[in-house]
Amino acid sequence: MNKDDRIFIAGHRGLVGSAIRRALVANNYTNTIVRSRGELDLRDSAAVEAFFQEQAVDYVFLAAARVGGILANVRYGGDFIRDNLLIQTNVIDAAYRNGVKKLLFLGSSCIYPKHTKQPIREDSLLTGPLEPTNLPYAIAKIAGKTMCDAYRQQYGFNSFTVMPCNVYGVNDNFDPDNSHVAAGLMRRLYEGKVAAAPEVTAWGTGVASREFIDADDLADACIFLMQNYDDGGMINGGTGEEVTIRELTELLAEVVGYGGTIVWDHTKPDGTPRKVMDVSKIQAMGWRPKTPLREGLEKMFAHWLTPQGQTVLRTFTDG
Ligand SMILES: NC(=O)c1ccc[n+]([C@@H]2O[C@H](COP(=O)([O-])OP(=O)(O)OC[C@H]3O[C@@H](n4cnc5c(N)ncnc54)[C@H](OP(=O)(O)O)[C@@H]3O)[C@@H](O)[C@H]2O)c1
Numbered sequence: 001m002n003k004d005d006r007i008f009i010a011g012h013r014g015l016v017g018s019a020i021r022r023a024l025v026a027n028n029y030t031n032t033i034v035r036s037r038g039e040l041d042l043r044d045s046a047a048v049e050a051f052f053q054e055q056a057v058d059y060v061f062l063a064a065a066r067v068g069g070i071l072a073n074v075r076y077g078g079d080f081i082r083d084n085l086l087i088q089t090n091v092i093d094a095a096y097r098n099g100v101k102k103l104l105f106l107g108s109s110c111i112y113p114k115h116t117k118q119p120i121r122e123d124s125l126l127t128g129p130l131e132p133t134n135l136p137y138a139i140a141k142i143a144g145k146t147m148c149d150a151y152r153q154q155y156g157f158n159s160f161t162v163m164p165c166n167v168y169g170v171n172d173n174f175d176p177d178n179s180h181v182a183a184g185l186m187r188r189l190y191e192g193k194v195a196a197a198p199e200v201t202a203w204g205t206g207v208a209s210r211e212f213i214d215a216d217d218l219a220d221a222c223i224f225l226m227q228n229y230d231d232g233g234m235i236n237g238g239t240g241e242e243v244t245i246r247e248l249t250e251l252l253a254e255v256v257g258y259g260g261t262i263v264w265d266h267t268k269p270d271g272t273p274r275k276v277m278d279v280s281k282i283q284a285m286g287w288r289p290k291t292p293l294r295e296g297l298e299k300m301f302a303h304w305l306t307p308q309g310q311t312v313l314r315t316f317t318d319g
Pocket residue numbers: 010011012013014015016017035036037038040041042043062063064065066067083087106107108109163164165166167168173180314
């Protein structure tokens with residue numbers, strides 16, 4: 001990837017896409033191409049085809065997707081499978097047919113079987129049943145990964161998939177019904193602080209462990225892989241470091257300055273007891289994350305308090 005190559009970041013206003021854009025600009029890539037959903041609805045195949053015909057794109061970071069928390073996935077499963085299949089099918093196909101040199105597709109660790117050996121290796125894909133709550137989303141992601149592999153095999157199209165762990169960071173979604181765990185807990189604890197609430201309730205027992213990556217580190221991994229990875233298939237993008245939900249919550253309380261009591265609601269589910277990815281493949285290539293969890297959460301919190309951060313509220317009520 002040369003500094004003046006034409007690089008399309010699909011989903012540049014989202015958590016991951018905005019981090020990829022920041023990293024490319026900071027590294028002096030001078031020809032980044034972006035379109036908001038209003039300017040180019042990636043579900044529209046004719047519009048996507050016309051865009052690729054006009055723009056002579058060299059590289060694609062495909063970070064546009066319908067993304068949401070557990071509630072949105074359960075409520076809007078139809079939207080999740082339709083929109084994600086349309087977005088990725090349109091972009092991958094038009095990119096191939098219009099001479100794109102390489103495409104990176106963002107998957108998600110939810111595509112791995114619900115019960116699988118930890119840390120999760122790339123080759124555990126399709127070895128067992130998936131978590132039912134986000135099945136439509138996961139199936140769409142598996143289809144996207146398979147489409148990249150099949151286009152590589154049949155047409156020689158250089159495309160591959162990155163599977164991130166839980167992502168958090170600047171531009172995260174703080175919608176109360178649609179956020180992921182770190183942003184959701186940050187919001188509740190901060191609201192507890194502002195209201196001087198003696199207690200804030202968190203779900204479950206807090207013993208489940210998860211892996212979190214700062215969006216800026218994931219962006220760095222994506223650019224590193226775009227430059228150095230040509231084997232196709234998929235590769236995990238994470239830190240390999242586990243933290244329990246209780247540790248995360250206590251850390252978040254310190255970051256937002258909440259001094260009250262955190263009450264654990266044991267009637268609520270913990271989810272999968274442990275979810276951590278095997279990152280030996282990316283680490284063997286020489287890539288490592290740079291941001292300690294506390295530092296990343298502090299950066300995320302500081303951004304959320306800015307007027308720009310307060311506008312990031314993605315809800316999914318539109319069909
Ligand atoms: N967040 C995580 O924890 C996580 C974990 C694993 C994997 N991932 C993957 O990383 C990717 C990016 O996730 P994210 O967290 O950055 O999501 P996000 O913050 O919700 O951003 C999604 C982006 O997709 C764009 N988009 C959605 N529908 C579109 C459409 N029809 N046409 C054009 N653009 C559309 C949105 O554009 P507008 O802003 O213009 O609406 C937004 O910029 C996804 O593939 C996701 O599966 C995320």
